[in-house]
Amino acid sequence: MATRDVYERQFDESCGKSCGNASCPECGGQVITDAGERRCDSCGLIIDGHGIDRGPEWRSFERDERKRVGMPRTPTRHDHGLATEIGRHVDANGTPLPGERRQQLSRLRTQHSRSRYQSSRERRLAHGLDEVGRLAGALDLPDSLRDQACRCFRSAQQADLLPGRSIEAVAAASVHAACRCAGLSRTLAELAPLARVAESRVRSAYNALNTELGLSAKPVTPVEFVPRVADALDVTDLIRRRARSLAEASSDEWAHRGANPHAVAAACVYTAAAERDWPLTQSRVAAVSDTSVKTVRTHYQTLCDADG
Numbered sequence: 128m129a130t131r132d133v134y135e136r137q138f139d140e141s142c143g144k145s146c147g148n149a150s151c152p153e154c155g156g157q158v159i160t161d162a163g164e165r166r167c168d169s170c171g172l173i174i175d176g177h178g179i180d181r182g183p184e185w186r187s188f189e190r191d192e193r194k195r196v197g198m199p200r201t202p203t204r205h206d207h208g209l210a211t212e213i214g215r216h217v218d219a220n221g222t223p224l225p226g227e228r229r230q231q232l233s234r235l236r237t238q239h240s241r242s243r244y245q246s247s248r249e250r251r252l253a254h255g256l257d258e259v260g261r262l263a264g265a266l267d268l269p270d271s272l273r274d275q276a277c278r279c280f281r282s283a284q285q286a287d288l289l290p291g292r293s294i295e296a297v298a299a300a301s302v303h304a305a306c307r308c309a310g311l312s313r314t315l316a317e318l319a320p321l322a323r324v325a326e327s328r329v330r331s332a333y334n335a336l337n338t339e340l341g342l343s344a345k346p347v348t349p350v351e352f353v354p355r356v357a358d359a360l361d362v363t364d365l366i367r368r369r370a371r372s373l374a375e376a377s378s379d380e381w382a383h384r385g386a387n388p389h390a391v392a393a394a395c396v397y398t399a400a401a402e403r404d405w406p407l408t409q410s411r412v413a414a415v416s417d418t419s420v421k422t423v424r425t426h427y428q429t430l431c432d433a434d435g
Contacts, residue, residue: 202277203260205244205253213239248284251294255280258298258322265321266302266313276305279336286339292332296324300332307344312351314389316417349374352392352416359415360407362400369399373430386426390418394426401427 149158156169165175201208244250263273279301299322306313319326357367373395393416400407413420
């Protein structure tokens, strides 16, 4: 349906046109439009100074792809997604471009790519945001966490935390910080191989972010790691529920001791499996949870003593 079928113009918005049967409320004279204003032709009374454009506001003129607005601002780009993109083979109407025009656009794209970053600071920001997006995609994180990690990296650059640290380490630390703030269980041991930097460097960068930016990171509890360990060991639902109840009952005690939550979760799963005679060895649990057999055995004995 055309716009004119829905909205009926009450006056002509072009200059010097009559407004039909409209009359002046003061003298009853004829009302005309002049430079977007409705005024009386006899007494000069201005009736309306801001005419409303009833036409469509489409940004694209393709009938099947009409959009009212452009792309939204995104924190994943150094310019918030407001950059200009130069086409390649076709124009805006889909018509193929001649060879001379394509060569001209190729030269324009080259110059545009060279002038895309105004400074080395913007270049480092773009590289860091791309690295954050790559890590978020590798970990299969939702877009909300990816955007939060990008904001964290941008805040780290504004706080001058990048000098002396690699961009990859700060990007991995930003992803880890976003997961911690959202209560998502992602360890540094998982991030370090994906970031292609040492785990100690990622931990150092995260400590700097946590100290300087004042992150609202939630404490990690063993309950968050129980489903991951249970999935890796393929145990029954009964063992999962029992392991979760063990982790919930002892979360505060383990937090005061400073134990590794991942290792405690593995011990809870092993304890629940041992109570139900499930064939599960401590070495297999330790391999899945990336800890030692001695640690699993120590936490298992502590859980047995606490359970009586």
